Amino acid sequence: MARCDRLGAISDERGRLTRSFHSPAMQRANALVGSWMREAGLDVREDAAFNLLGRWPSSRRGARTLLLGSHLDTVRDAGKYDGPIGVLVALAAVTYLRESGLELPFHVEIVGFSDEEGLRYQTTYLGSRALAGTLTAADLARIEERGLRRARRRAGEFVGYIETHIEQGPVLQNHELPVGIVTAIAGADRIRVEFQGNAGHAGTTPMALRHDALCGAAELVLAAERCGVVATVGQMGVEPGASNVIPGRVVLSLDVRHGDDRRRERAVHRLEADARTIAATRGLRVRWEPVQRTKAVRCDRRLTGLLVRSVRRAGVEPLKLASGAGHDAVALSAICPVAMLFVRCKDGISHHPAESVKRADVACAVTVIADVLAELGRRGAKSNYQ
Numbered sequence: 001m002a003r004c005d006r007l008g009a010i011s012d013e014r015g016r017l018t019r020s021f022h023s024p025a026m027q028r029a030n031a032l033v034g035s036w037m038r039e040a041g042l043d044v045r046e047d048a049a050f051n052l053l054g055r056w057p058s059s060r061r062g063a064r065t066l067l068l069g070s071h072l073d074t075v076r077d078a079g080k081y082d083g084p085i086g087v088l089v090a091l092a093a094v095t096y097l098r099e100s101g102l103e104l105p106f107h108v109e110i111v112g113f114s115d116e117e118g119l120r121y122q123t124t125y126l127g128s129r130a131l132a133g134t135l136t137a138a139d140l141a142r143i144e145e146r147g148l149r150r151a152r153r154r155a156g157e158f159v160g161y162i163e164t165h166i167e168q169g170p171v172l173q174n175h176e177l178p179v180g181i182v183t184a185i186a187g188a189d190r191i192r193v194e195f196q197g198n199a200g201h202a203g204t205t206p207m208a209l210r211h212d213a214l215c216g217a218a219e220l221v222l223a224a225e226r227c228g229v230v231a232t233v234g235q236m237g238v239e240p241g242a243s244n245v246i247p248g249r250v251v252l253s254l255d256v257r258h259g260d261d262r263r264r265e266r267a268v269h270r271l272e273a274d275a276r277t278i279a280a281t282r283g284l285r286v287r288w289e290p291v292q293r294t295k296a297v298r299c300d301r302r303l304t305g306l307l308v309r310s311v312r313r314a315g316v317e318p319l320k321l322a323s324g325a326g327h328d329a330v331a332l333s334a335i336c337p338v339a340m341l342f343v344r345c346k347d348g349i350s351h352h353p354a355e356s357v358k359r360a361d362v363a364c365a366v367t368v369i370a371d372v373l374a375e376l377g378r379r380g381a382k383s384n385y386q
């Protein structure tokens with residue numbers, strides 16, 4: 001917790017916490033966390049994408065690597081725990097296991113990714129995608145730093161990636177649980193919807209003769225609320241936008257998420273049919289424009305099963321939940337099995353200075369991660385986790 005406080009004071013901006021990709025504050029953050037990793041006896045380096053890596057090598061020949069960590073960059077005016085908690089929990093767990101004299105049949109590497117939030121280049125997972133080797137030509141064309149491709153790691157090198165992260169939602173607090181196990185990271189559809197009706201005088205046009213675009217949009221907002229998956233209308237533009245004029249045109253954003261792609265896609269199709277029915281009934285025109293679709297990422301059944309057992313051994317009921325927000329684990333899923341542990345955060349607040357976690361909850365996460373590593377070590381001889 002003291003380390004979170006010290007990291008939280010390292011910022012590119014006075015008076016608020018902001019660390020963007022390869023900024024002066026990120027360089028100082030990497031130097032500080034790197035010094036803690038060295039203190040713990042790890043081999044420390046920075047890769048070509050400025051990801052910080054601390055390695056605990058195994059003496060076993062031909063050993064593969066288990067990757068643990070999260071990101072050290074932040075959003076603008078951030079909290080202290082989104083990202084760093086995953087790196088520092090891993091470091092505490094590894095420190096404990098090393099001090100207790102344990103030897104593992106796999107290498108452990110702790111990574112602090114250089115960019116997850118995308119503050120500098122408006123492109124998320126820069127650090128983890130560089131490591132996974134999935135940066136696109138478009139990414140590389142926009143980014144000033146060269147040589148990012150050299151951060152790519154060997155295919156098959158990792159047995160898995162386990163990320164600890166604050167929940168960024170209220171579910172664990174609601175269940176009064178310190179930690180929870182992530183089953184999937186939700187996929188998302190973003191759609192731009194436009195209703196076109198007729199603007200007219202708010203006093204002289206009878207109700208029965210109106211084609212009010214906002215009334216149609218309002219019906220779609222309520223349909224989204226009832227559609228059975230997580231769906232949000234977060235933006236709405238009303239034109240012409242005067243108190244005495246019937247709305248002639250409305251453009252709105254629709255964001256639909258679920259950990260199961262088929263359920264999400266079915267909900268999106270239903271909402272599109274709803275929008276067309278609403279428009280037909282009200283004599284409006286509707287345009288339905290998909291803007292972006294990202295697929296859900298399933299967490300690895302085996303690693304997730306290990307987390308469940310370790311959470312239970314820690315005396316906590318193992319609650320499974322889907323993550324509505326994206327994480328570095330999404331990028332890592334391109335090259336290895338991934339799993340995630342969530343830590344309760346106060347009132348579900350994140351991306352805000354009020355972000356807060358309990359000391360005892362973080363201690364629980366350290367216990368769980370250490371237990372997973374020890375259990376993987378015991379199974380190592382009989383499995384492919386080596």
Ligand SMILES: [Zn+2]
Pocket residue numbers: 071082083116165
């Ligand atoms: Zn994060």
